Amino acid sequence: MKIRDRIWFGVLPAFLFLTFFFLLPIASFIRRSIFDPDFTLQHLLRIVNEPVYVNVLWITFKIAGIVTILTLILGYPLAYALYKTSGKLKWLILGLVLLPFWTSLLVRTFAFMMLLQRNGIINNILTSLGLVQTPLQMVYNLTGVLVGMTYMLLPYMILSVYSVMDRIDPTIEKIAEGLGAGRMKAFISTVLPLSLPGILVGSSLVFLLGIGFFVTPTLLGGRTEQMLSMVIETQVNELLNWGFGASLSVMLLAGLLLFGAVLSLIALLVARRTVHAPKFT
Amino acid sequence: MQFRWLFWLVVSIIILFLIIPVLIIIPMSFGSGRYLEFPPASFSLQWYETFFTSVDWKASALVSLQVAFFTTILSMFLGVPASFAIVRGNFPFKRFLTAFFSLPIVFPIIVSAVSLYYVFAPLHLISSRIGLVLAHTILALPVVILPVAGALRRFDRYLEWQALNLGASRIRTLVTVTLPLLRPVLFTVGLFAFITSFDEIIFAIFFSGGSTVTLPKKIWEGLRFEIQPTVAVVATFMIVFSTAVMVSAIIMNRRFRFLRNS
Numbered sequence: 001m002k003i004r005d006r007i008w009f010g011v012l013p014a015f016l017f018l019t020f021f022f023l024l025p026i027a028s029f030i031r032r033s034i035f036d037p038d039f040t041l042q043h044l045l046r047i048v049n050e051p052v053y054v055n056v057l058w059i060t061f062k063i064a065g066i067v068t069i070l071t072l073i074l075g076y077p078l079a080y081a082l083y084k085t086s087g088k089l090k091w092l093i094l095g096l097v098l099l100p101f102w103t104s105l106l107v108r109t110f111a112f113m114m115l116l117q118r119n120g121i122i123n124n125i126l127t128s129l130g131l132v133q134t135p136l137q138m139v140y141n142l143t144g145v146l147v148g149m150t151y152m153l154l155p156y157m158i159l160s161v162y163s164v165m166d167r168i169d170p171t172i173e174k175i176a177e178g179l180g181a182g183r184m185k186a187f188i189s190t191v192l193p194l195s196l197p198g199i200l201v202g203s204s205l206v207f208l209l210g211i212g213f214f215v216t217p218t219l220l221g222g223r224t225e226q227m228l229s230m231v232i233e234t235q236v237n238e239l240l241n242w243g244f245g246a247s248l249s250v251m252l253l254a255g256l257l258l259f260g261a262v263l264s265l266i267a268l269l270v271a272r273r274t275v276h277a278p279k280f281t
Numbered sequence: 282m283q284f285r286w287l288f289w290l291v292v293s294i295i296i297l298f299l300i301i302p303v304l305i306i307i308p309m310s311f312g313s314g315r316y317l318e319f320p321p322a323s324f325s326l327q328w329y330e331t332f333f334t335s336v337d338w339k340a341s342a343l344v345s346l347q348v349a350f351f352t353t354i355l356s357m358f359l360g361v362p363a364s365f366a367i368v369r370g371n372f373p374f375k376r377f378l379t380a381f382f383s384l385p386i387v388f389p390i391i392v393s394a395v396s397l398y399y400v401f402a403p404l405h406l407i408s409s410r411i412g413l414v415l416a417h418t419i420l421a422l423p424v425v426i427l428p429v430a431g432a433l434r435r436f437d438r439y440l441e442w443q444a445l446n447l448g449a450s451r452i453r454t455l456v457t458v459t460l461p462l463l464r465p466v467l468f469t470v471g472l473f474a475f476i477t478s479f480d481e482i483i484f485a486i487f488f489s490g491g492s493t494v495t496l497p498k499k500i501w502e503g504l505r506f507e508i509q510p511t512v513a514v515v516a517t518f519m520i521v522f523s524t525a526v527m528v529s530a531i532i533m534n535r536r537f538r539f540l541r542n543s
Contacts, residue, residue, distance in 0.1 A: 003451060008370040011378060014422060018360055022328030022385055022393065022419050029396035074295050079291040080338045096296050102304050102527045104480035106497050108288060110504055111302035114309060114513075121305065121319045154299065185283060212389030215482055219504055229391040236395050237487065249392045256389065
């Protein structure tokens with residue numbers, strides 16, 4: 001069949017496009033971190049030597065970590081709700097979860113700037129109910145960044161956990177209850193351990209995406225919430241420090257690879273110990 | 282059993298948390314005060330008026346539409362043949378290529394943007410529409426290739442086989458049988474590619490300049506240092522637009538479901 005052998009040509013334009021406009025520029029830019037234009041380690045060493053940048057790394061991972069935990073706390077119940085419902089209600093919940101997902105990140109971040117500001121609706125409600133004396137500072141600080149990023153990354157967690165939960169037999173909890181377990185025990189001993197791979201996938205995804213976040217922390221954070229991507233942007237866009245910006249990017253990529261590897265390892269170890277319950281119904 | 286209603290209460294609150302931010306923008310855009318407030322004290326179209334009489338805002342809307350349009354065309358032209366090649370071809374590295382084409386969305390966009398900026402700057406592609414289209418196509422390619430490849434994998438080739446059997450040439454079969462049956466997927470990925478480009482902000486921050494300012498870039502500028510109320514109007518438009526796109530994509534796919542092999 002001649003055409004089957006020739007059809008791979010179709011991949012060439014896209015492949016060449018990505019190679020020239022994606023791979024090569026990235027490689028070329030990364031190269032700048034140690035060849036500026038001669039070989040130098042000054043840019044890489046600067047990160048380690050100047051405490052400001054070590055701090056930025058720490059803040060980036062810390063924020064991503066907290067956001068991961070928050071999305072897990074909020075997202076798991078929602079994934080479980082999707083697991084337990086069916087038909088129209090399931091589609092309704094799914095639609096409502098995905099609706100914000102389709103709205104531009106920038107627009108959603110703007111919505112939180114409005115919600116969290118000093119005379120925003122949340123503060124208005126809190127002060128009129130007398131719960132607080134003065135309006136809370138919830139934006140342009142860590143709170144704003146955490147709330148905003150949790151919001152943006154929540155759908156990723158929900159979908160990851162649900163995609164694994166969906167494969168769990170829907171009657172398994174009833175079976176456990178039939179064997180004498182209470183409602184809570186039934187859940188903890190059946191669905192929870194079986195959904196662990198989903199928790200890992202979701203956490204990995206949220207954490208890795210969170211490390212690279214730029215728009216949300218810039219608009220909702222203050223001067224002490226500088227994440228790695230923001231510093232890269234400043235170095236390149238405002239200061240034109242290509243070499244240093246490149247080395248910071250290398251740091252970001254290294255962090256991603258490192259955490260990606262660690263999380264994959266954990267997932268591998270968990271997978272070995274988990275028995276997948278086949279669907280009986 | 283008390284857990285039951287508590288659980289659903291918590292779930293409802295979380296769902297509200299997901300929905301409300303997007304919803305409050307719409308009434309806010311109709312406010313009549315000097316600043317954006319929710320709920321608005323009274324309603325007016327003052328900021329809508331500001332938007333429609335503003336040369337800057339309308340110009341950036343136009344830029345966004347143009348860039349998104351050409352991005353969609355370019356990414357479809359590059360992506361659809363690639364999907365066919367990946368699914369129906371028989372060559373080494375096929376699996377690698379699927380992963381390769383998903384790379385742009387997995388890779389931190391800030392690094393992609395900065396790298397492209399680094400390469401484009403000496404080529405004077407920084408403040409140009411062409412530069413933006415090329416940049417956005419990078420992000421739009423996975424959006425086109427992955428769903429089309431998915432649809433092709435589930436495609437019932439029996440119909441194609443029948444057409445060939447009846448004497449149609451391969452090209453004729455492609456045009457009269459395959460592509461029409463793929464129409465809902467193609468339409469959907471086209472819309473997705475369009476939205477990806479229209480909403481895109483990070484590349485826009487680096488590649489805008491002069492007369493090439495996209496709508497998200499203008500919103501960004503209007504939020505960065507102080508909040509311009511007109512942003513609420515633009516945001517409302519974008520919310521309505523994205524929702525309409527998503528709804529039409531869903532409807533399109535449901536109507537054609539019966540034609541495809543299950």
